[in-house]
Amino acid sequence: MRMATVLVEVLGPLRLTVDGVAVDVRGAKRRAVLALLALAEGRTVPVDQLVDALWPGEVPESGRQALHSHVFRLRGHLGPASGRLRTLQDGYRLDLGGDGLDVARARALLAAGRAADPERAFQLLTEADALWRGPMLADLADVGPIAAAVAGHAQLRRDVADALVTSGIAAGRVDEVVARAAAAVAEDPLREPAVLAHMRALAATGQAAQALRAGREYRARLADEAGLDPSPALDDLVREIAAGSAPAQPTRPATRLFGRDPEIAALRRLLAGERLVTLVGPGGVGKTRVALEVAARGGTATVLRLAPVTDPAALPHALAAALGLKVVQRDVLASCVAVLADTPGLLVVDNCEHLLDAARDLTAAVLAACPEVTVLATSREPLGLAAECVSRLPPLPLPGAGEDLPRVASVAVFLDRAGRVRQGVASAPDDLRLVADIVRRLDGIPLAIELAAGRLSTFSLADLHGRLDRSLDLLGGRPSGEARHGTLRETVEWSYRLxxxxxxxxxxxxxxxxxxxxxxxxxxxxxxxxxxxxxxxxxxxxxxxxxxxxxxxxxxxxxxxxxxxxxxxxxxxxxxEAEAAAAHLVRWAVALTGWIETTMSTEREPDADAVLRRELPNLRAAWRLARSGGRLDEAAAIVTALYHAIAYRDLVEIRDWAEELADDPALDGHPRAAAVFGTAAEAAYHRGDYARADRLARAGFARDGGSWHCRTVLSIAALARNDWDDVVSHSLAAAALTDRPYENLGIAALGRAYAGDTEAAWELNERGLAGAPSPSMRGWATYVAGEIDNCAGRHEEAERRYRRAIDLARTSGATFLAGVATVGLLAVRARMGRVQDALRGYREVVDYFARTGNWTHQWVNLRNLADLLRRLGDGDAAARIDAAANAAPDAPAVDGARPAGPAAPVLGRAAVLDLAREAIDRNLSAPPAPRTPRR
Structure with a gap:
């Protein structure tokens, strides 16, 4: 149900409007309550604060009851909008929404005006100025907090007036703001910004003498009444007016520049040694702003703005205007060059990209005829002159992990612009994290960040964050320095058309x-x-x-x-072309994953791993397009080609792809169905659900009894069940189906070794190791050899093999193999009495399997840890870990009962991990026990 709209106007006599109908609020105290609640702008006003405001002297006994009565009657005035006035435990709150208070509206229009081009700014600021209907809340001035608010909002009034006059001059509407400029001076004759704006307005209307007289009068008045001298800005403006070249707007923009000191310093160093430097970068990255700052920090500088110029033939005339020349006869460019030749300094040629040839010719002419002039050009592409030194302006730095967010330049820009729209909008830590994500998603582009912050006049921070996928259209408006391009879309369109x-x-x-x-x-x-x-x-x-x-x-x-x-x-x-482009991307992904599959079985496996990780974002996009477009053949080809990556790398996302595809009913009857089921089964196994892995593999096996993928997963699921005969039979059957049996022979060897037949295990593993072409397969066979040695009690040899397997796994990017080999290594070190090494390793591996979600191997790791804790005398922790493992349906089977103890509670996953970490830390900090010699 829609709640009625409410407008409270305080920029003049208090006025209340509900759904467009004026409501008469009678009684000074009731009007004061309404004003105080409205001026709080959505914040809760405590009861005590309201009572003190209404009765500043002694509060009558009936004061609180009278306040409640006024609030009750205000709800009656609000009528269908009465729900906006809420009674809370400690006070009252009036929710007016974003446009329900004229003060908030004025503030938002001022911020939008400051960010817009001159013509649009003039319209917005004219609207803001009209919101003042007379003295603010004059009939309530005896209420202390209201009087303080009135004084506080006086600056807003002044800011609007100054900005209106400035925008009117810049927009060529000076006749419409001269009177407003004079009124601003009349309101506060000692306020210098108002005096300077009035002088500019007078000079722009041809009243230079009156402008100079206004300056002299201000100087005398300031000395007489305050005993002060004006700032140097007055002297500068007087000289400019006297010379007949008063600028329409200051060279340096009014807003603060964040995070560009390194780039400005680098440009100044370049300009000290180069005649022509072109600052290039995409639209909105802040080229104009940086160039103006370089000009402002230097000596003599002339700024030629090309954004408003559309005709190449007009460039010399634009340069003449920038130099303050009025050339009636003779060659305009020659006259400009003659003036520049006598005036050493910097010429900034801004926004060259749409007039590239003409800008190149003009710049070449200046460089040739003016040896003391240096040119700084800004453009979205280089000019192409031989003397040109190109400097690319990057986006603002983005926040990284652990940084102080308000000190990061991109975040600081957002906070600064947001504060001009709505104060205190992003002060809490959660808000700052939202801001950090917003600026990341906007690539650190200053234009996009300023536009986004400006939208906080309409949206909450969370709403803005949630709508950034529509940023091209959402981020409208025109910040200073980007006057030609209205929205972010128009800014990009400008480059695209070129x-x-x-x-x-x-x-x-x-x-x-x-x-x-x-x-x-x-x-x-x-x-x-x-x-x-x-x-x-x-x-x-x-x-x-x-x-x-x-x-x-x-x-x-x-x-x-x-x-x-x-x-x-x-x-x-x-x-x-969207469908054709999507099809191309999906075909690219099929070809790339096919190459990855082939290359991972060679010595170039590390290269394939690097390509897979680098291209994962593109593969993700291709995967989603394949799925959303019903491209089942391509999706199946991508997933099955990544089987080796799923089996040996902790890329959880691609495991999810496999399980998602296996659940698709359309897969039924597909020629790759069995391979997809087998790949999904491998993914489920790595997710710690070996029971689902077994079911998926059997489902695929039922469709194609010869599937290598399904046979392989059936063998590892049997490993988790301690079903050694099934391990061997499925592994050998899988080995017979492939020309790359290295992994399968290793799995069969594990089955034999765990069953106690280490000689048979050794023979199988040697066959698997022979000719293994890739680092991960050699690492796998080396790990299996370590397991066989471990079963045979050859601990030192097992340790050596585990370490070698870990090295090979890391070389190839096979992170999962490194993890399981580390489990074996820690168990051996614990048995060899190297307790501290083992405990430190257990802490890392516990965290590793927690990150990757592989609870099948996490339970093995935790049981090994429990064995060590029990030997260290930490029997309670060991018993509780074993009890959790015994009760977990995804924990692999063990030979014999684990000594959990009758009183040990059964912990959930998170609790058992916390317990394990605490036990590791506790035992690491305990004094080392005497080392027992090994036999």
Whole structure:
């Protein structure tokens, strides 16, 4: 049910409107209560505070009852909106929503005006200025807290007036703000910002003499009444007006610049040795803002803004205007160059990308004729002159783990802009974490961050965070320095329109890759699209145009900022190419996973592991497209190709893919069904559910009794049950179905070793080790050898083999193999009396299996730990761990009863892990026991 809207206006006489109908609130005290609750802006006002405000002297006995009566009657005034006035335990709260208080509206319009282009700012600030209907709450000025609020909001009134005058001058609407500028001075004749704005307005309307006289009068008045001198800004403005070149707006923007000191320092160093430096980067990254700051911190500087210029022939005239020249006859550019030649300093040529050829020619002319002039250009791509030194402006630094969030530049920008819209919006730790995620998802782009923060006038922080997937349209408005581009979408569209058709097409299709591509993939994509230009040249142009970023490391990687990628996906859909692009990405994923599968069985396994981990975000995108598009063949091909990765790497996500696909009814009857079931069974085993693993493997086995995948998982599920005969039979059957039997022979060897036949185990494992081509398979066979030695009591040899298996596993990226080999290693070290080493290792392995969710092996690890704790005299902890393992349905079977003890409670997973960690820490800190010599 919709709650009625309420508007409380305090910028003048108090006024209440409910659903557009004015409501008469009578009685000074009741009106004061309404004003105090409204001015709290959604905060709870304690009863004591209200009572003290209404009766500042002695509170009558009936004071609280009278207050309750006023609140009751206010609810009657609110009518259908009475639910907005809430009684809480310690006070009252009036919820007006985002637009229910004219003060909040004025504040939001001021913030939006400061972030908009001059024309839009003028409209917004005119609306804000009109909200004042006279003296604020004049009839309630005798109420102390209200009087204090009135005084506090006086600054808001001044800020709106100053911003309105400034925007009117910048927008060419100076005639409409001259009177407002004069009124602001009349209200506070000693306030310098108002005086300076009035002088600018007078000068802009051709009243330079009156402007100078206003400056002189202010100087005399300030000296007479306050005994002070004006700031240097007055002298600067007087000189500018006297010279006939009063600027429409200051060179340096009014907002604070965060996090750019390193880039500014680097640019100043470059400019000290280079004649031409071009600052390049994507739209919204802050090139203009940084360039203006460099100009402001230097000496003489001229700023040529090209954003408003659309005709190349107008560039010389724009430069003349920037120099304050009025050229009636002669060559305009020649006149400008003549002036610059006599004025050593910096020329900033801002926003060159849409007039690149003309900007290049103008810059070349200046450099040739003005040897004392240095040029700093900003553009989304280089100018292409031989003398040019290109500097790329990166996004703002993003918050990392453990950083002090408000000190991170990207977060600081958000908080600063948000504070101009709504104070205290992000002060709690949880709020700061939301802000950190917002700026990460916005790539640290200042424009996007400022626009997002500005939206807090409408949304809560959580609502804004939840809507960032629509950031291109959500983030409208025009922050200072980006006057040409209204929304984030328009900013990106501006760069996109400057590309050729082939470049746009390549950009669109690259956007389907979630985490960028390498050079070979980009060139292959360009070739597949049949571009009329050279693929490498098209890609280079996208990099030059700041639509794609090139990252140089182990291999070159081409990525898009998320805002650019979102735009590319939109354009892909608009061009009717989304389905074709999705199909291409899925085909790429099938080919890549096929290569990974093949390469992981060779010496190049570490390379395949690195590619898999690097491309996982792209594979994730391809997987979702395959599933959402009903591409069952491709999904099955991707999952089954990743069987080895699922079996030996703790990439939990791809395990989930396998189990998801196995649950799809459409898989029934598919030629890859058995392989998918077997792969999903392997994933379930690693999730610690060996019972489900067994069921899935048998389901696949029933569809295709010859499936290698299913036979392999049946053998490891039998290992968890201690069914040694099934281990051997399934393993040998699986080995007969493949030309790579190394793993299966090792599993069969484990079955023999655990059954007590170490000689047969050794023979099987040697067959598996012979010719094992990949590091992980050699590591597997070495681990199995360690297990055989352990069963035979050859502990030192077992330790050596475990360590070698761990080294091979880490080399190949086989993290799961490293984990299980470490379990064996710790058990051996515990038996050899190396208790401290074992305890430290147990702490790491407990945490490792907790992270990966493999409870089958976690229970083995915990039982081994319990054995060690019992030998250390920590019998209670050992008994409780064993009791939990004995009761756990996913714990592997053990030979013989475990000594849990009759009184040991059964703990859940989280509790048993806490118990294990506490026991490890306790025993690590205990004095070492005398070491028993080994026999």
């Amino acid at each position: 590309l050729t058709d082939d470049e746009r097409r390549l950009f669109r299709h690259l956007s389907i890759f979630a985490d960028g591509v390498d050079l070979a993939t980009a060139e292959q994509l360009a070739a597949d699209l049949g571009l009329g230009t050279d693929p490498g040249s098209a890609l280079a142009r996208l990099v030059d145009a700041s639509m794609v970023e090139a990252h140089f490391g182990a291999g070159t990687r081409y990525r898009m900022l998320e805002t650019l990628r979102a735009f590319g996906l939109d354009r892909l859909a608009a061009a009717g």
